[in-house]
Amino acid sequence: MDTTATIWMPAGQSNFAGEVDPIFYFLLYASIILFLIVVGGTGYLVWKYRHTGKEIKTPGVSENLTLEFTWTIIPIIMVIVVFFWGFNVFMKMNIVPRDAYEIKVTGQKWFWSFDYPNGNSTVNELVIPEDKAVKLLMSSRDVIHSFFVPEFRVKMDVVPNRYSVIWFKALNPGTYNLFCTEFCGKGHSEMLGKVRVVTEREFEEWVEAGAGGGEGIPPSEYGAQLYKAKACNTCHSVDGSRVVGPSFKADFGGSRIIEGGQTVVIDENYIRESILNPQAKIAAGYDPVMPTYQGILKDKQIDALIAYIKSLSDNIEQEKAN
Ligand code: CUA
Numbered sequence: 001m002d003t004t005a006t007i008w009m010p011a012g013q014s015n016f017a018g019e020v021d022p023i024f025y026f027l028l029y030a031s032i033i034l035f036l037i038v039v040g041g042t043g044y045l046v047w048k049y050r051h052t053g054k055e056i057k058t059p060g061v062s063e064n065l066t067l068e069f070t071w072t073i074i075p076i077i078m079v080i081v082v083f084f085w086g087f088n089v090f091m092k093m094n095i096v097p098r099d100a101y102e103i104k105v106t107g108q109k110w111f112w113s114f115d116y117p118n119g120n121s122t123v124n125e126l127v128i129p130e131d132k133a134v135k136l137l138m139s140s141r142d143v144i145h146s147f148f149v150p151e152f153r154v155k156m157d158v159v160p161n162r163y164s165v166i167w168f169k170a171l172n173p174g175t176y177n178l179f180c181t182e183f184c185g186k187g188h189s190e191m192l193g194k195v196r197v198v199t200e201r202e203f204e205e206w207v208e209a210g211a212g213g214g215e216g217i218p219p220s221e222y223g224a225q226l227y228k229a230k231a232c233n234t235c236h237s238v239d240g241s242r243v244v245g246p247s248f249k250a251d252f253g254g255s256r257i258i259e260g261g262q263t264v265v266i267d268e269n270y271i272r273e274s275i276l277n278p279q280a281k282i283a284a285g286y287d288p289v290m291p292t293y294q295g296i297l298k299d300k301q302i303d304a305l306i307a308y309i310k311s312l313s314d315n316i317e318q319e320k321a322n
Helices: 017-048 065-094 200-209 219-229 268-276 299-321
Strands: 101-108 111-115 121-123 125-129 133-140 145-149 154-158 164-169 174-180 193-198 255-257 263-265
Touching (some): 065 164, 101 125, 133 145
Parallel strands (some): 101 133
Antiparallel strands (some): 101 111, 133 164, 174 193
16 A cells, blocks of 8 residues: 655555554654653653752652553553564565565665566666565675665665565556665765666566667767666766766876886776776775676676776867867
């Protein structure tokens, strides 16, 4: 069931929203009410028995059974209700339907990649069919990340060396934000993705078409698309500014000093090696934090990225010439 947006949460867009939201609001409002009773009571007593200079004799209360039973039994009932209620929803979220469509999710510093059963793969964009159970089989290549789509009310840690699983049905076509909610280093706040929910028919077409092959456009333009689609932009600028890694607007054909003091020429092979085996030559003054794109980028895509980097450098030449 989908639910409406409030100041606390965006509108719920998955099968779980109708179950998660009531328990969330119950806990929220119960906490607010209990907070007001406890803090309000404390405040009232502090005020009532404040120091006035007059001598006030308080009555000697030894016990009040009615009051004691009340403040014991009501919270016990609430806690039991919340336990069974929450456990019931927890079980539903953890028992994956057998016919669920499985997508492999990989978290790494600092992007998400998604592998589909037919070999398609995308970066930072999860495309799923509406109203169909989707199972996400998730793992991390480095540190702990956490997969969170607020509209779907699903959140799960993505851990190295083991799989974690979540499933859900997205109810309405649209684009939803995906966040990493486990602090995973410098680029954590940039580790953002989109979940695009499409009709089942569109989804089948999309899967068959493959994840965008760059046909009919110049390699450098395809490279510019990949720069965003494959999340290079998280760590590399194209305007020369320093982010996590060196800017793509480098002096192609020129040289660069790497860690250890050697000098390398910025050419096709250097870029290719830096994409597939990023630790081989680290630009001096930068941290060795780039993950390998082995298995994520196809040869043609690497070619396109190189063409794109070259085209940025041509711009420099032109600027210089002008
Ligand atoms: Cu990945 Cu935070």
